[in-house]
Amino acid sequence: MRVRVLGSAAGGGAPQWNCACPVCRDARRDGRDRTQDTVAVTGDGTAWYLLNAGPDIRTQVLRTPELAPGPGLRETPVRGVLLTTAELDHTLGLLSLREAVRISVYATATVTHALSTAFPLRPMLGAYTDLDWQDLTAGLVLDGGLLVHRLTVGTKRPRYAGDTPGEDWVSALRLTDTRSGSSFVYATCLPAWTPAFGTFVTGADEVLLDGTFTTDDELTRTTGRPGSAQAMGHLPMAASHPMTTGYPGTRFRYGHLNNTNPSLGADIAADGLELLTDH
Template sequence: MKIRFLGTAAGGGAPQWNCGCRVCEAARDADVSRTQDGLAVSGDGDAWYLVNASPDLRTQLLANPELRPPAGTRDVPIRGVLFTSAELDHTLGLLGVREAAELDIYATAWVHEALTTAFPLQAVLSGYTRVRRHAVRDGEPVELAGGLRVTATVLSAKQPRYASALAAGDSVCAYRFDADGRSFVYAPGLAAWSPEFEKMIAGADVVALDGTFFTEDEMGATRPASSMGHLAARDQLPLIEAHPGPWYLFTHLNNTNPLVLPDAPELADVTAAGAAVAADGLLLEL
């Protein structure tokens, strides 16, 4: 199994274009740039699946040779897209690949509804390409091309702002990918380290965790991380130590998170807990 980290920042990227916070200024000075979070996963190195589609998707696809079509063709190796949520930074990039011959979209029923009603992304795409919707259900494995199996675990009912009028549902999930006896878990929207999540990561080789915020009060007392559906990275460190086995990587870093920077003092705490921070372009081969 191969996993390519296309981007590792939360919505807006890091540094964020309209932010002059300490971390963004330091990132500019150090020429650090992280694009918005997303993955490409393959069970055999030939058939690839995107996990989320950020507004940076075109740039990310061009930067990774394994995702390009062979010379003289339009036969891209991308077989589908899986959404962990309906957030704009996870879905807007799909508009940029409307030239695809067809698009297989995997998501929970709630996410499909949001992308059909509140934000009619799938209706827009249907005017350009053939769209096939596949509903993923909590705990039910789905077989994908290339010997890849994916299983979703619902994490929370956090809704995007644009979809706040919809009834609450399974709006955020994590995915576990299995192939040839190896496992990878992707959880960029982890609201709580629940018993269900512990079951999901049991026996996994690599777990990509929610690194949106380093501390609960990073955005100020009026906007705690938990109110936005994210478990702060610092609060995950003792949980990581209590659950050894997988290699833990933080991704989906907000522009305010000091872990964006390669020389952040906070990295020492992450390393001491047995974890690390993912980088744009990181390729894992399991």
């Protein structure tokens, strides 16, 4: 299995186009661009799957050699997209994939319904390409020998969804290479570390956690805007980091950093980082 972080920022990226906060100013000065959260995974190095498709997907694919098209004229190693939320910063990139001959999209029934009605991305995309929209169910087996398990971790609706029904709004994914046994957990939108989530990550080789905020009051401290991290559906790093010590065989890193989060270090994912390199 190979896992490549294509984008490591929360919505808006860093630097954000309209922001002059310290993190964005430093990012502009130092050329440290973080694009919006998307990850690519493969079991065999040939068939690649995207975990979410953020607005920066075109840039991310173009700068990732493994995702280059060929040898056929419109042949691409990108076989599909697995959506963990219905948020705009995780789904708008699907529109940038409309030139594909065929797109396979995996999502919960809740997310699919929202993207068919409240924000009709599914019918819009279907006017441009052949859509294969499938339920993101436990035990899903993908090309290249990837076994997918899903856990509902949150029920927070996107703002546009209003009173759209459903419960499975936010998912964590665990992907396992059926040949090597290596496994990776993707949970960049995690509102709480529940016992179920603790069981879900047990035995994983790598986990990419929610790094949106460092503390629960970060947004208010840095911008003056009201709202806590957990009220926005994000467990702060200060709360999740102590939990990771109970899994000595697992490597935890943080992605989906908001532009208010100045964190750096070995446990902070950056664009282009490879987390697993089984071949």
